[in-house]
Amino acid sequence: MLNTETPNVLHTELDTYATADLAAALIDDQLNAVQAVRAAAPQIAAAIDAALPRIEAGGRLVYVGAGTSGRLGVLDGVELLPTFSWPDERAISLIAGGKQAMFVAVEGAEDDTEQGAIDIRELHLNQHDVVLLIAASGATPYVLGALQAARASGALTVGFANNPDAPVTRCADIGITLNTGSEIISGSTRLKAGTSQKIALNTFSSGLMVKLHKVYGNLMVDVKPTNIKLLRRTVSLTMHATGKDEQTCRKVLEECDFHVKTAIVAIQNQVSVATAEKLLAHYQGDVRKALQAIG
Structure with missing residues (x-):
């Protein structure tokens, strides 16, 4: 059984907790997300360094995921325009089930390996593009299909997973394991697994933008004043x-x-x-x- 799916042994009577204790337990468990990302800092740094010359050469950032992971990819990508004036056409997000999956779960979409490959091939990637493949399990078929097609295109692939030795991290050019362990609500990877993905993606994209001179000191001097x-x-x-x-x-x-x-x-x-x-x-x-x- 995957670590993310293993029942949590610390809170087996969670449904009996008083509200204050329930809130505290849910919050405290999130601290493990920070620790998991901190442990992966060397791999995230390596991904930034590998992506930098490709992006400087005109490459695009492409986020790929399903469910919560896909939505977190979309979130990271769309925030790059107002924060760093990063062009929308150079931050592309693919989510299993298409745009509608941002708001409504699309049954079976994440299990479609071929659709992941099709969606990637439609982007006509090249060696300058950087593809971020996000999957809590690390074995989501849609994401693995996208990974295979992205590698065939010559793009840099960076895999994010919450389980050790997962296919998406093992087969990507750079694998980033965010080992968050079992969830306090067993199997609900929208909790600390999702939090760790948000932190890791923020770290990667923000670090990349700093390296691209979109920050002076620690000021976001390339902000796009859209409001x-x-x-x-x-x-x-x-x-x-x-x-x-x-x-x-x-x-x-x-x-x-x-x-x-x-x-x-x-x-x-x-x-x-x-x-x-x-x-x-x-x-x-x-x-x-x-x-x-x-x-």
Whole structure:
């Protein structure tokens, strides 16, 4: 029996717990998710380093999963645009059963190995693409079909599973095992197995974006202001990075379509927005190098 399916021996009378004890037990068990991801940190780092040159060469991130794992992949992918201005067409999510499976369980979809392969082949992957294959069991047929097709295309494959020695981690170029063990509600991998996947995907994608110079210090300077909240954030980020007042920062931001990177370089180097844009282009979007070029 898979670790994730093994009945938990610590809470065999969970249904009798007082509400406060029930909530505490459910929360405390989530701590194991953090520990599982921490143990996999070297493999996650290796995946970031392997993905970086491919993404720099124009590759795409492709998330593949079924059920909770598939939904977590979709979530990680769609958040890259507002957070890092990552183009939607370079963050693609495949979930067994199609888009409708985000909201309603599609019976039998995860068991279709061939559909996983078909969905991948339709993307016409190449050696620059990076495919993230997520499965708590590590043996979901849809995901394994996608894995086989992705490997045949020459794309980098990274497998995430919550059971040791799982097919998806064993057969991928880089395997990341998040060994969360048995669930407090036996077999419900939407609990700490899902939490560990969320942390691992956040770590991978955020780490990759840092390496792509979409962060300056620890500021998300490539934010896409798609709403009023994020528009305000561009101002506060620019103020924090430059030490200048709101009026100064807002004026420059308005000149560069609220692109924080450009505003920082223009203000700090005391150059025009056009010059700041050229500096950033020359240094592949690296704010620190663009500042050092003149400073």
